[in-house]
Each structure stands twice: as structure tokens, then as C-alpha cells.
Amino acid sequence: MKAGYYVGDRKYQVRDIQELIPGDNDVKIKVAWCGLCATDVHKFNGKNGASPVIPPIILGHECSGIVVQVGKAVTRFKPGDRVAADPSFHCGHCEFCQQGLVNFCKNRHGVAKGFAEYICPPEKNVYPIPDSLDLRTAAFAEPLSCIVHGLDLINIKSGSTVAIYGLGAIGSLLVQLVRYSGAAKIIVIEREPEKLLLAKHLGANIAVDDVEILNIYKDINIDYVIECIGNTKTMEQSCEIAGKNAKILWFGLGDPEQAVKINQYNAFTKELSIFTSYLNPYSTKRAIDILSSGILNTKDIISAELTLENIGDELDNLAFSRQGKVMLKLSGEL
Ligand SMILES: [Zn+2]
Ligand SMILES: [Zn+2]
CATH class of the missing domain: 3.90.180.10 (Medium-chain alcohol dehydrogenases, catalytic domain)
Known part of the structure; x- marks a missing residue:
């Protein structure tokens, strides 16, 4: 074979x-x-x-x-x-x-x-x-099962505002699932112009790049930030745009040799929680059920x-x- x-x-x-x-x-x-x-x-x-x-x-x-x-x-x-x-x-x-x-x-x-x-x-x-x-x-099923585990960890409340970095395969699935979880506002942050269009098509309310987000995040309390790139810069920025009492999920796989810098005072004043998600415990069946339901594009x-x-x-x-x-x-x- x-x-x-x-x-x-x-x-x-x-x-x-x-x-x-x-x-x-x-x-x-x-x-x-x-x-x-x-x-x-x-x-x-x-x-x-x-x-x-x-x-x-x-x-x-x-x-x-x-x-x-x-x-x-x-x-x-x-x-x-x-x-x-x-x-x-x-x-x-x-x-x-x-x-x-x-x-x-x-x-x-x-x-x-x-x-x-x-x-x-x-x-x-x-x-x-x-x-x-x-x-x-x-x-x-497997990538979705990893997403399901990540979402289990942060437990998104209905009516909240969620920012998602990166509209690769993971980000594209996440936008849709977050939409179904009852988020009131979804912001996708992505550099590729065509992907900004796809983000809206998949359910994002706002789609901007990583420069434009800096002009708007102060006017919105972002409750959840999900980073799906694994890029040091966007992981750092995720802490900056996160609102009061926000949960951050670093989902993307980072470079093992690159550290992420966080301003502790900034994190302290916002009472941030940072989550990482490792693999897919007990989530494969649910991922298959989601796919079977036909709700995901x-x-x-x-x-x-x-x-x-x-x-x-x-x-x-x-x-x-x-x-x-x-x-x-x-x-x-x-
Ligand atoms: Zn995989
Ligand atoms: Zn064991």
C-alpha cells in the first residue's frame, strides 16, 4: 500500500x-x-x-x-x-x-x-x-472535534461579543459554530480581503484586518477572543483587544521556540482568562453529529x-x- x-x-x-x-x-x-x-x-x-x-x-x-x-x-x-x-x-x-x-x-x-x-x-x-x-x-470530524473541545472550555454565553483571528479552515468552522451558540456580535480579524467577504458570508457581523481592529475595539467590550492562527503577534494582540472579564482561547498552534509577551497589568485590570485547547477529548461523536445535522457550510x-x-x-x-x-x-x- x-x-x-x-x-x-x-x-x-x-x-x-x-x-x-x-x-x-x-x-x-x-x-x-x-x-x-x-x-x-x-x-x-x-x-x-x-x-x-x-x-x-x-x-x-x-x-x-x-x-x-x-x-x-x-x-x-x-x-x-x-x-x-x-x-x-x-x-x-x-x-x-x-x-x-x-x-x-x-x-x-x-x-x-x-x-x-x-x-x-x-x-x-x-x-x-x-x-x-x-x-x-x-x-x-477531527478538526471539528478539536474545535468542540475548545468551545467546551470557554463556554460562550448567549448575547456576547466574540472576536476570531484567522479565517482558515478552523476559523471558518468556528465562526459558524459561534453564530449558533447565540453570540450577538462576531468580529473576524483577517488580512486577506477575499476572506473578509467569506467571513461575512459565514456569519460574521464585522470583518476587519489586524490594523483596523485597533480603531474599533475600544468601543466594544469583546467578551471572547479566539486566536486560530498560532501567530505570536495576533496572540499578543488578542490580549489587547479583549474586554473586561474576557476569555481568550489560543487555539492556533504556535511556534515552539517563540514566546508570547503579555502585559500583566493590562491583563490584571481586565481580569482576563487565557485558555489553550489540546486535542479532542470526548468530542468526536458531537463533531460528527454537528456535521450530520448539515448546519455547517x-x-x-x-x-x-x-x-x-x-x-x-x-x-x-x-x-x-x-x-x-x-x-x-x-x-x-x-
Ligand atoms: Zn488536525
Ligand atoms: Zn492513558
């Missing part, structure tokens, strides 16, 4: 590897689609993702597909089932798992490396997809469908990633 590897030194390679054989508790899935995540790009650039990166590694973790074989002990799935996989395995018995903090599992590892023709995650990481949900949209977010062979160029130049979500087409079934 073929798989797309990051081999180190900003190089990508498609390799022919041995066919996977499912263990007793595993589900073998023919991958249909896999989203390209910012963390894949991080890894390609030699930075760590959710875990340290030691190449060669198969990229991808946002995948959907069709079951082709199941292990002896698997009870919930059979060949032909349409599924999505939660890529994050947790052991269930370490000190963090015992407290329900499964995203910090000491034995956590990736079990759905989706830049490959097949994956073999354990049954507990596999989720059924209803017939009403196409497999390309289902590949949003995912079509306008996808900027390209690429193949295992040509996604290497994209990792290098990010031509389509700058415009939205890049989907890797494996079997391409819907």
Missing part, C-alpha cells in the same frame, strides 16, 4: 509499504479522504505537532473511509461500514486517563495516519458515519482536492492552504 511520509529536512515522499493487518481489536479502513492540517505543515517544517516529531512519519490524521476488514474481537463494525477515525489513542488506565483527562494520556499515540491508502485504528477510535453525511465532509471552505503524489508541493508552498482547507483524495468515495 502507498503512504505519504515526511522524511525530514522539509522533504515529502510517497512510499510503498507493507499492507496493514488488523489486530484482534482493530478496524482496517480504506481511507477515502484526509484533511491537510496545519500541524502536518508544522511537522514538514521541522516543528513539533501535538507530539514530538521524529521522521520518517506518515502524515495526516483527519480521515474518513470505508471498513474493509475487522479483527476477531470487533463487534460494532463490519466491512462496508462508512466511518471516521479519532486519531488519538488513549490507554484508559494511566493516571490521566483515570481522571478522564484522556488528551494527556501517558501512552497517547496516533492511530490514524491518514496520508495512506489504509489505516488500522482500534475499534474504540472508530465512529460510524450516517448515510446522510458524505465522506469528504466527514473528514472534518464546509463546501466553501475546501480550497483544493489533492492526491498523495502532489500534496508534497502543497506542503512546500501552501498555495491552496492559504485559501482554505486542502483535502487529500485517497479512494475519493463519498
